[in-house]
Amino acid sequence: MYISARERQILERLISRKDGITVKEIAQDIEVSERTVHRDLKGVEDLLHDYELELKKQSGVGIQIVGEDEKKKDLELFLYNLSHSEYTPEERQTLILCTLLEAAEPIKLIALANDLNVTVATVSNDLTKLNDWFESFDLSLIRRRGYGVEVTGSEQAKRRAMSSLISSNFDESEFLTVIRENIQKKSTQQINTISERLLGLVEKEKLVIVEKAIEEANNELPYSIADSAYIGLVVHLSLAIERILQGEKIEFDESYLENLQETKEYEVAEKIIVKLKKVFNIEIPDAEIGYITMHLRGAKLRHDNELLLEDSSFQVAVKARKLMQYVSERVGQDLGDDQSLFQGLVAHLKPAIYRMRQQMRIHNPLLEKIQKDYGELFQIIKEGVAGIFDTLDVPDAEIGYLVMHFGSSLEREKRESHLSALVICSSGIGSSKMLASRIQKEIPMIKTLHNASLFELKQLNLDDYDMVLSTIPLSNFEREYILVNPFLTEEEVGKIHAYIKQNVEKKQFVDRALKGEPASEFKNHKKVIQSFQSIHEYSYYILKILEGFHYKALHNKDTFENTLTDACYELFRKRIIEQPNKVVDALMEREKLGGLGIPNTSLALFHTRNKCIHEPSFTIYSLETPLEAKAMDGSIVEVKNILLLLSPEEMPQKGLELLSLISSLIIESDASISLFESQNAELIASYLSVNFENYFNEKLKEIRRG
Numbered sequence: 001m002y003i004s005a006r007e008r009q010i011l012e013r014l015i016s017r018k019d020g021i022t023v024k025e026i027a028q029d030i031e032v033s034e035r036t037v038h039r040d041l042k043g044v045e046d047l048l049h050d051y052e053l054e055l056k057k058q059s060g061v062g063i064q065i066v067g068e069d070e071k072k073k074d075l076e077l078f079l080y081n082l083s084h085s086e087y088t089p090e091e092r093q094t095l096i097l098c099t100l101l102e103a104a105e106p107i108k109l110i111a112l113a114n115d116l117n118v119t120v121a122t123v124s125n126d127l128t129k130l131n132d133w134f135e136s137f138d139l140s141l142i143r144r145r146g147y148g149v150e151v152t153g154s155e156q157a158k159r160r161a162m163s164s165l166i167s168s169n170f171d172e173s174e175f176l177t178v179i180r181e182n183i184q185k186k187s188t189q190q191i192n193t194i195s196e197r198l199l200g201l202v203e204k205e206k207l208v209i210v211e212k213a214i215e216e217a218n219n220e221l222p223y224s225i226a227d228s229a230y231i232g233l234v235v236h237l238s239l240a241i242e243r244i245l246q247g248e249k250i251e252f253d254e255s256y257l258e259n260l261q262e263t264k265e266y267e268v269a270e271k272i273i274v275k276l277k278k279v280f281n282i283e284i285p286d287a288e289i290g291y292i293t294m295h296l297r298g299a300k301l302r303h304d305n306e307l308l309l310e311d312s313s314f315q316v317a318v319k320a321r322k323l324m325q326y327v328s329e330r331v332g333q334d335l336g337d338d339q340s341l342f343q344g345l346v347a348h349l350k351p352a353i354y355r356m357r358q359q360m361r362i363h364n365p366l367l368e369k370i371q372k373d374y375g376e377l378f379q380i381i382k383e384g385v386a387g388i389f390d391t392l393d394v395p396d397a398e399i400g401y402l403v404m405h406f407g408s409s410l411e412r413e414k415r416e417s418h419l420s421a422l423v424i425c426s427s428g429i430g431s432s433k434m435l436a437s438r439i440q441k442e443i444p445m446i447k448t449l450h451n452a453s454l455f456e457l458k459q460l461n462l463d464d465y466d467m468v469l470s471t472i473p474l475s476n477f478e479r480e481y482i483l484v485n486p487f488l489t490e491e492e493v494g495k496i497h498a499y500i501k502q503n504v505e506k507k508q509f510v511d512r513a514l515k516g517e518p519a520s521e522f523k524n525h526k527k528v529i530q531s532f533q534s535i536h537e538y539s540y541y542i543l544k545i546l547e548g549f550h551y552k553a554l555h556n557k558d559t560f561e562n563t564l565t566d567a568c569y570e571l572f573r574k575r576i577i578e579q580p581n582k583v584v585d586a587l588m589e590r591e592k593l594g595g596l597g598i599p600n601t602s603l604a605l606f607h608t609r610n611k612c613i614h615e616p617s618f619t620i621y622s623l624e625t626p627l628e629a630k631a632m633d634g635s636i637v638e639v640k641n642i643l644l645l646l647s648p649e650e651m652p653q654k655g656l657e658l659l660s661l662i663s664s665l666i667i668e669s670d671a672s673i674s675l676f677e678s679q680n681a682e683l684i685a686s687y688l689s690v691n692f693e694n695y696f697n698e699k700l701k702e703i704r705r706g
Contacts, residue, residue, distance in 0.1 A: 006030065007043045008079065009088065014044070014055075014065050015076055022062035051075045092116050093126050094165070097133070100141075101162050104246075106148035137161040155250045156291075159243065163235045206280075210237045213275045215455075217268050233295045237272070240288055241280055252287035265296035314605060314663055315632030316353065318598065319388050320345040321667050326384040327406055331377070339695075341409040342664055348401060356392050366486060367400040373487060377410075378403050404486070408437035419500065420448035422462065424470040425486065435471065438488040443496055467499060531703045534654070538699055541655040542692045544615050545662070548576060549688060551620045551681035560627060560642075561588055564606065567621050567644055577646065579612045586610045595630035597637035598667070602677050604629050604637070605666070607645040616655055617646040618662050618688075622679045641677060658692070665691055 009030045013021055023041075027034045041063075045055050051074055053067035065072060087095070096112060109127075113120045127141060127149060134141045137160055139153035151158070211234045240250070260266050269292035273284050320342060328335045335341055371378050382399050423435055436449045446467075452460060454472075462468065468481035482499055484492045554566055564587055568580035577583050586608040590596070597604045621642045631637045643666065647659055665688070666676055675687055 006032065006036075006088070007040050007047070010037065010040055010044055011047070011075070011079060014063065015072070015079070018064065020058065020061040020064040025062070048075070051078075087116060089126070092118065092122075093130055096123070096126055097130065097161075097165055100149065100151045101158055101165070103150060106142075106150040108148045112149075134161070137164070155243065155248050159236065159239050159250070162239050166235050206238045206241055207234060209279055210234055210241065210276065213237075213272050213279070216275075217272045220268050220271070233292070236295055237276070237292065240284075240291070241276065241282070244282060244284060244288075245280075249285070250287050250291070252290040257286065257290045260290055260293045260297075263293060263297065266290075266293045269293045269296060314607075314667075315595075315599075316349045317342075317346050317664060318632065318667050320349055321664075321669070322388050323381075323384050323402075325669070326388065327380060330380045330384070331410065333410065335406070335409050336669065338409045339661075339664070341405060343660075344405050344408075345402070348405065352398055352401070353389075353392065356394060356398070366404075367397055369487065370400045370403050371396070374403050374407055377406060381406060404434040408434045419446045419466045420450070420464070421446050422460065422465040422468045423449055423451050424454065424457065424468065424472065424474065424481075425451060435469070435484065435486045435488060438486075439469070439496075442488060442493045443500075445500065467496070467503070469496070534703050535700065537652060537654040538658070538696055541616060541652075541658050542696060545618055545658060546685075546689060546692065548574070548615065548617045549619065549685055551622070551679070551684065553622045553624065553679075555624050558625075558627075560591065560604075560606075560629065563621070563623065563627070563642065564588070564644075567619070567642070571617060571619070571646070576615050576617050577613050582612045583608065583610055583646070586612075595632045595634065597629040597631035597635075597639060598673070599631045599633045599635055599637065601673055602626070602638060602640040603643055603666070603673070604639040604641070605643045605645065605663070607647075607663075609647040609649050609651065611649040613646045613648045616648065616651065616659055617644070618659075619644045620676070620679075620681070620684065641679065643676065658695075661691070661695055662688070 010026055013026055013029060023034050023037050027037045030037075041055065048055055048065065048067075051067070051071050053065055053071050053075065055063055056066045057063050065075075095116060099107065099112065099115075109120050109123050112123045116123065127143060131141050134151060134153075137153070138157045139151050139161060141149065142152055143149045214233055214237065243250075266289065269289045272292060273289050277284050323345065324335050324338075324342065378399060381402050382394075382396075385394050385399060385402065421439065423439070425435060436451065439446055439449060450460075450465065454474075462479045468479055469484050470481050471484060471486050473483060474481060480503075482492070482495055484496075552567075552570070554563060561584060564584050565580065568577060568583050568587075571577045571583075572580040587606050590608050591606065596606055621644065623640055623642065626638045626640045628636055629639045645659060645662060647656070651659075665672060667673065672687070675684060678684070
């Protein structure tokens, strides 16, 4: 039977929301009035009747489809195989984009109109609307009477457009389901859905093979990559294979490729290409290795406690601090002491800046809701970013993720609680932090929160958690879980409270009864030992750093290398390092990778991790004769003080956290920068001691709660 595009959209939402959806939510989702939805529900009910299903309307819940599961599956299959006689404007334009991006020659407008069952005038109007979209990818839409229409531009631009088109129409869970389950049976059917057309840009078989190659190589990276970035890489590589087979070639700057060859990511990218060459029996140019390397470098899901000095992260930290100060002033709330916000911003901004510099796009599925619910904060952050990151074109999708970080900080409240929850969220660090802070605020009994992506699930022991919360549907997931929105609605808070009462509290009571324990808190022997080990590690490294801290005026030589040699030989005499010349070499190698001067200051921060370093060390040296140095932003600064931060090559995470804390304390505010420029050793030592003590006390609270 015939159903309209709008009726189909309503049915799709009813099917996906098995527990019910309100008319208001449907109206907002498909961008029509509630009255229009009520009117279209008549046609929906007629179709449901044909499948022996009913539309149940319940106050407080909304509407939902009720009936036998088998009948519901038949309805889903009908919708899946539906040959559309009517598309929504958005669907129609998506199909036009797919067709034009694939085409190797001009296409007549009449051909597009016939395929879409609309008039030539409608297609022409759609093309006008799509022109800006093509221009955003540096592509041109050529339209001439008697010639037809075609898209012109570089192969690189076309691939970026295709990749963006796919990622913006699939959420992570849906896409992963397609490539992980390898649904071959559907590809043989005559299907004309939007999803199939989009995936038609590259064969499913290639997606599956490419995803497997990337998963194997991913284990060799020294960090995790975000789910969205992982998918972006799968799409990019699959498109690359498809386009190479079609004879298309891509170019890459040779000098830049040489720089990338020195990175760990290039080594991993090379292994991926070798595997794909063998599987597909084709020649893949080195340019493709360069692009994969760029994806990997822009895809880091960095850990919050990662040493800020790694990979030039310090310059990102400077800008993160400035953004925190700007937002604090605008919202009237001091966020300067929020270390979680600071570390989260640096973790997100480092790969984000790389993506933007390389014109690699990112999709934010929550953008519309963020702009709606946090409109004022969104605008404040957008204005702040425009001033602080003035050399970058920062898209709204990136602003949206930053809003999540600041939103979680503004909402965060410290609460005592007694339960643990695993939070599965694939949209990146920001959305998981937003959800975590909402949970801590609304459900104070949840004490411990662990964030994980889809790819980390198989490495976790789910029995370690009282409950599992997820912002995405989980396929073939054995444990019961609660599906929630990153913004956590009141209804979802109620669901979690109900789950705790019905499941967790009952289980805790039974466990205690079986063990013959009274209903009070008990501590596992091993956990007590782990707690003391953690306390010992923190106190040990704090003591080492504070005992080793000193300030010295140097009668310096004419170069940084000679000056650092004097400093390192002094540390050698104190047995903090061995082979001082090798440490100096490592420091100078690091300096070649990028400026170490802190912009608009007289400070230069030299740092390295090296096997010749025995203990973590932070020392300051004032120079009798100032030396010019390149700053982190490319400017030139006159250095009067060298800050020297050294770490053993094999350094436990807790030690790295403390060194990272030092780097953040330096740029905490204008006052802190002035302090480190002051050459007042006693005040600087006091500043470090107070902040280390505060940090240790906070960690002590966390350990005791654990």
